[in-house]
Amino acid sequence: MRSSKFSYVPLFVILVFILFLYSIQTVRQSLFFSSRNRVSIAVLAPHAFVMSYDKKTAITNVIYFNSNAQVTVPGGYGWYNLNSLPLLGKIEHKEFAITRHAFEELVGAPVDAVVIPVGSDIVDKSSEPFIEWFFAKRRSFLTPLSSQYKLSEHTIVDWYFFRTILATRKDKLVFVDGSTGLVQTKKNGMRYSAEKLDLTVKGFLYWTYPSIGGSVNIFVSQEQYSAGTRIGRIVEGAGMKVLDVQTVQQVPSTCMLIGARQHRDTLHSLANYFGCIIKLNESDPYSRGVINFYIDTKIGTIYK
Known part of the structure; x- marks a missing residue:
């Protein structure tokens, strides 16, 4: 009696179809394919900064901050140093959310995703000037295979576009010094003032799309x-x-x-x-x- 052979072709077709659907869903969920043109990502590294990328013009606004200064953390947490946000996030089991809301407070605008260090409770501040440090580190310190940092959005698409933002040409980069928003207090050192920051930062993170208004x-x-x-x-x-x-x-x-x-x-x-x-x-x-x-x-x- 002749034995029938099992065909793997239908199974292969089904797997390919499932992979295709997953890929489509991943792209649709990516924040880089939203209806608006601007995407903003906060990075907590030896320098704290926010990169705001306009998908239409490919211009990236980079707003940088003193990571040793304090910022109000929404949710009733009060004032915290920027470089200690990972520790607070671990304690509260909200490491991405707390960092994102703190950066929202800094820039007074939406922050779509955050990049935070892996396995570090306190981020050591770099003594190197920010712009020099940025050009020296931007292509190497964050990669999809990096073991030092992690992105709150985990899809390959998001990582790819984040790398694209990091690699923005020099003539498409606009640097904004957030230190103009610092206020010296007698008891608590340097703190960021929302009112002073708005004078410097407002407008650099505006959403842009055809029918903005209302x-x-x-x-x-x-x-x-x-x-x-x-x-x-x-x-x-x-x-x-x-x-x-x-x-x-x-x-x-x-x-x-x-x-x-x-x-x-x-x-x-x-x-x-x-x-x-x-x-x-x-x-x-x-x-x-x-x-x-x-x-x-x-x-x-x-x-x-």
């Missing part, structure tokens, strides 16, 4: 009003105008953005960044130029 009203509970003002600063740092931060008696269970279809790009970008739902409002002609942003308790706690 003013924003923010609604938040009385107990989390400080979170509303902090989120308002981030929204303005993305290039939108915040008209008011108002308190309400009851907040939704999930943060919500209500606006007209004409501002769909803005709505989707804000919703993706803060993890909110969208409700289109076409019935009220007086609200078409305004986006109403309702902050839920969860987001309010993160940014308080």
Whole structure:
């Protein structure tokens, strides 16, 4: 009796198809394929800095900071040195989130991803001037195979584009010194002032896409009003105008953005960044130029 042979071809085709679907999903989830042109990544290394890349112009704004200075960490953590954020993140089991929110506080704008050291609680500051250090280290100190640093976004696509940003040509790099936002205190040393930083940094991290626009009203509970003002600063740092931060008696269970279809790009970008739902409002002609942003308790706690 002739034995039948098992064919591996169908199995191979299925595996290839699954791999194809996974690749498509990976690309779609990558922050570098979002609808907006600008992507900002914070790096906590011997120098702390934020790279903000415009996908349309290929210009990268690089804002650098003194890693020994203190910054307010949202969430009720108070003031911490930038170079000690990895330690706080490990203690709270939120190493990426705490670092990202601290850098949001620094630049007063959205930060899409962060790069932090591996296995280091305190980051040693480099004595070398930042720009010299940047050009010497940018191509070598962060690679997909690096054992020293890790990116909060783990896909190969994100790593590839991060390397692309690091390799930006010199004539496409704009350096901004964040030390202008430093304030000397008597008891606590150097601290970064949000008000002073806004004078220097605002505008360098604006989101850009074809139909940017719309003013924003923010609604938040009385107990989390400080979170509303902090989120308002981030929204303005993305290039939108915040008209008011108002308190309400009851907040939704999930943060919500209500606006007209004409501002769909803005709505989707804000919703993706803060993890909110969208409700289109076409019935009220007086609200078409305004986006109403309702902050839920969860987001309010993160940014308080």
